[in-house]
Amino acid sequence: MYRIEIDRQLCSGFGSCLEAAPRLFELDRSGIASLLASESEDTAALEAARSCPMGAIAVFNRENGEQVS
């Protein structure tokens, strides 16, 4: 299980995370990414974090707190 965080101050709304993980991310009215789920088993979360050009997404192993992407 992953725990996902977005640093909304860093997000510039490119939308790469939505393409990588449309079930986990959306753009809100201000064009900034927000989470549809803060916890998920979907490995697309890792891909989303890798795809973010701003490094705004962090993914943690929920069990041990270790950052995995």
Ligand code: SF4
């Ligand atoms: S990929 Fe990064 S910068 Fe782009 S919308 Fe998602 S969080 Fe924001």
